[in-house]
Amino acid sequence: MKTHAIILAAGKGTRMNSSKPKVLQTLANKTLLGHVLTQAQNICDQVHIIYGFGGKQVINEINDNSVNWVEQTQQLGTGHAVQQAMPHINDGSISLILYGDVPLINTDTLTKLIEKAKQNYISLLSVVLKNPTGYGRIVRNNNNIQAIVEQKDANNEQLNICEVNTGIMAVNSSLLKKYLNGIDTNNAQGELYLTDIVEIAVNDGKTIASVITNNEFEVAGVNDKVQLAELEREFQQNQATKFMQQGLTLKDPARFDCRGSFSFGKDCEVDVNVVLEGNITIGNNTIIAPNCSIKNAKIGDNVSILSNSVIEDAVIGDGVSIGPFARIRPKVNIGENAKIGNFVEVKKSDIGKGSKISHLSYVGDSIVGKDVNIGAGVITCNYDGVNKHQTNIGDGVFIGSDSQLIAPVSIGKNATIGAGSTITSDTSEGQLAISRSKQKSFSNWKRPAKK
Numbered sequence: 519m520k521t522h523a524i525i526l527a528a529g530k531g532t533r534m535n536s537s538k539p540k541v542l543q544t545l546a547n548k549t550l551l552g553h554v555l556t557q558a559q560n561i562c563d564q565v566h567i568i569y570g571f572g573g574k575q576v577i578n579e580i581n582d583n584s585v586n587w588v589e590q591t592q593q594l595g596t597g598h599a600v601q602q603a604m605p606h607i608n609d610g611s612i613s614l615i616l617y618g619d620v621p622l623i624n625t626d627t628l629t630k631l632i633e634k635a636k637q638n639y640i641s642l643l644s645v646v647l648k649n650p651t652g653y654g655r656i657v658r659n660n661n662n663i664q665a666i667v668e669q670k671d672a673n674n675e676q677l678n679i680c681e682v683n684t685g686i687m688a689v690n691s692s693l694l695k696k697y698l699n700g701i702d703t704n705n706a707q708g709e710l711y712l713t714d715i716v717e718i719a720v721n722d723g724k725t726i727a728s729v730i731t732n733n734e735f736e737v738a739g740v741n742d743k744v745q746l747a748e749l750e751r752e753f754q755q756n757q758a759t760k761f762m763q764q765g766l767t768l769k770d771p772a773r774f775d776c777r778g779s780f781s782f783g784k785d786c787e788v789d790v791n792v793v794l795e796g797n798i799t800i801g802n803n804t805i806i807a808p809n810c811s812i813k814n815a816k817i818g819d820n821v822s823i824l825s826n827s828v829i830e831d832a833v834i835g836d837g838v839s840i841g842p843f844a845r846i847r848p849k850v851n852i853g854e855n856a857k858i859g860n861f862v863e864v865k866k867s868d869i870g871k872g873s874k875i876s877h878l879s880y881v882g883d884s885i886v887g888k889d890v891n892i893g894a895g896v897i898t899c900n901y902d903g904v905n906k907h908q909t910n911i912g913d914g915v916f917i918g919s920d921s922q923l924i925a926p927v928s929i930g931k932n933a934t935i936g937a938g939s940t941i942t943s944d945t946s947e948g949q950l951a952i953s954r955s956k957q958k959s960f961s962n963w964k965r966p967a968k969k
């Protein structure tokens with residue numbers, strides 16, 4: 519039986535106080551709607567998204583051609599929203615209703631819900647809350663669900679019910695179409711309520727199945743930045759737990775953020791306040807010290823990323839040491855056992871095996887060979903104000919401290935650059951190049967005296 523997901527995402531989300539539609543707010547660097555979409559795609563054959571506010575922006579940001587985008591021009595209620603999708607849904611299928619602002623919904627729960635809908639036509643996902651205020655109440659009689667009554671339409675007895683409607687449900691599509699034709703706006707809010715289909719189904723002789731989740735977070739909606747932060751923490755905590763169970767040592771799971779995908783080998787350690795983004799893999803025995811920020815990186819075995827380092831779009835070989843306070847910018851490839859020390863910035867460069875750039879340097883648009891030693895304060899001057907130029911440094915080169923290499927320039931194998939040199943032309947293999955001015959010394963120098 520085919521399954522269709524219908525994701526309701528037409529709301530503005532006024533309480534976000536943002537120019538972005540609510541469903542484009544991000545959790546772990548992925549939009550709320552993106553999270554729901556991923557879950558839906560895991561288990562459904564086709565996904566329909568009901569959009570309204572910020573329409574084009576939502577479609578562009580999600581950028582997924584497999585989605586059937588359905589516009590709801592006016593928000594006349596959840597029932598009206600679902601009605602918009604029905605012409606796109608075939609009768610012999612199951613429709614799963616999801617919400618673009620309920621991001622932590624879990625695939626296992628949804629699978630159970632769909633299975634129950636296959637057997638019973640309708641199944642609801644409910645949750646029992648200490649404080650049910652604001653939610654639709656699940657009205658049961660002898661344990662059988664009779665109706666969902668919205669807060670604003672409920673009587674005092676119904677208001678005391680703590681089992682509430684999460685809004686998420688799975689319904690036989692032909693019955694859903696039929697029942698949606700029977701709903702009206704005779705209620706406190708004058709809206710077309712999706713929830714009214716429950717009573718209609720009961721009157722049609724159907725039994726309503728349910729799945730009751732005990733995880734409030736998986737059904738929690740996000741209406742403001744406070745709730746967004748709460749769900750971010752929950753997400754991060756769950757992810758940290760999963761990683762630790764897989765063998766990662768986290769010095770403090772409460773101070774670890776992964777906003778992307780992270781895979782790691784054996785015996786890796788991540789210290790506090792590390793933020794990972796994009797796709798990151800690290801090999802075995804690699805450690806990441808406190809306060810590092812790493813985005814899209816492939817990092818080998820036995821690597822030490824020392825504290826306060828920033829790495830983006832880089833490939834880092836086995837045995838490399840980076841930092842503390844290093845910045846590795848995009849398109850950098852660092853060979854095995856190389857060392858990038860403190861206050862070193864590397865951009866768009868290949869650094870060969872065993873080479874060392876230990877202190878206070880800038881290396882950009884460069885190819886650095888094996889076993890090169892770059893002294894403190896060396897700068898590759900790669901930019902003439904208009905264009906970027908390349909620096910090539912051969913194997914075994916020694917570059918003395920505080921030298922500037924004015925690109926384009928090549929330094930041949932095993933060449934030596936004297937400290938304090940400004941190198942403007944190529945140096946051949948084995949040469950010593952030195953370009954600083956000769957030192958003059960004056961004996962018994964009298965300093966000027968104050969008048």
Ligand code: UD1
Binds near residue numbers: 618652684713
């Ligand atoms: C709805 C349920 C309520 C449930 C609660 C859970 C109904 C009538 N009530 O109430 O039983 O306890 O969710 O949070 O369904 N939306 C559209 N188009 C519309 C209306 C809504 O896309 O025309 C979207 C909104 O953007 C929102 C979601 O549907 O993300 C829920 O709508 P909302 O009006 O907030 O429903 P609730 O009053 O919370």
Ligand code: CA
Binds near residue numbers: 739
């Ligand atoms: Ca709501």
